[in-house]
Amino acid sequence: EPEVTQTPSHQVTQMGQEVILRCVPISNHLYFYWYRQILGQKVEFLVSFYNNEISEKSEIFDDQFSVERPDGSNFTLKIRSTKLEDSAMYFCASRGQLMNTEAFFGQGTRLTVV
Amino acid sequence: ELKVEQNPLFLSMQEGKNYTIYCNYSTTSDRLYWYRQDPGKSLESLFVLLSNGAVKQEGRLMASLDTKARLSTLHITAAVHDLSATYFCAVSSYNTDKLIFGTGTRLQVFP
Numbered sequence: 431e432p433e434v435t436q437t438p439s440h441q442v443t444q445m446g447q448e449v450i451l452r453c454v455p456i457s458n459h460l461y462f463y464w465y466r467q468i469l470g471q472k473v474e475f476l477v478s479f480y481n482n483e484i485s486e487k488s489e490i491f492d493d494q495f496s497v498e499r500p501d502g503s504n505f506t507l508k509i510r511s512t513k514l515e516d517s518a519m520y521f522c523a524s525r526g527q528l529m530n531t532e533a534f535f536g537q538g539t540r541l542t543v544v
Numbered sequence: 545e546l547k548v549e550q551n552p553l554f555l556s557m558q559e560g561k562n563y564t565i566y567c568n569y570s571t572t573s574d575r576l577y578w579y580r581q582d583p584g585k586s587l588e589s590l591f592v593l594l595s596n597g598a599v600k601q602e603g604r605l606m607a608s609l610d611t612k613a614r615l616s617t618l619h620i621t622a623a624v625h626d627l628s629a630t631y632f633c634a635v636s637s638y639n640t641d642k643l644i645f646g647t648g649t650r651l652q653v654f655p
Binding site for chain 1: 632644
């Protein structure tokens with residue numbers, strides 16, 4: 431069964447460092463998303479991406495964040511200068527073309543900023 | 545702004561019992577989803593509800609949607625330990641496909 435895969439599963443970084451979280455969406459999907467979940471809290475939307483551009487972003491997704499689809503398969507989230515409060519689980523998701531289909535989530539990357 | 549609330553936040557129930565989780569949302573929505581999350585794991589899609597009165601069932605779980613009341617329910621029948629997890633509802637509104645998640649309901653089923 432096709433799945434969304436994310437790497438790494440866990441990343442520890444020092445405050446102020448740049449991190450890149452990687453995702454390989456399901457191959458025929460066209461819509462891509464990043465969500466985050468601070469430990470014990472609900473899942474929050476960060477950004478959606480379609481046709482090689484951001485289609486929507488939340489207030490959390492400030493200038494420190496960027497997304498890219500560098501090739502036909504990867505979808506990345508970059509945090510330029512990490513803060514302690516960026517520590518969270520980051521989920522990538524992808525969806526097919528039909529609006530009524532659900533998004534499929536990757537297993538997540540746990541980011542710990544120290 | 546679309547807001548989604550779930551209750552209860554925490555549910556401890558005995559095996560074999562029935563219970564319902566409620567999901568209320570604040571504005572018109574055209575799609576409602578239920579996800580399951582095991583500790584430290586990803587979100588597993590359970591149900592997609594698209595229209596008023598929609599009801600879907602899978603095993604011991606049944607989800608329904610009342611768009612007029614802006615309410616969805618997830619009913620658990622004869623709970624078993626394997627159902628222990630956190631359950632999230634998520635809603636997307638017209639003209640956007642981002643998901644707004646509820647607070648989650650942590651379900652613990654004990655013998």
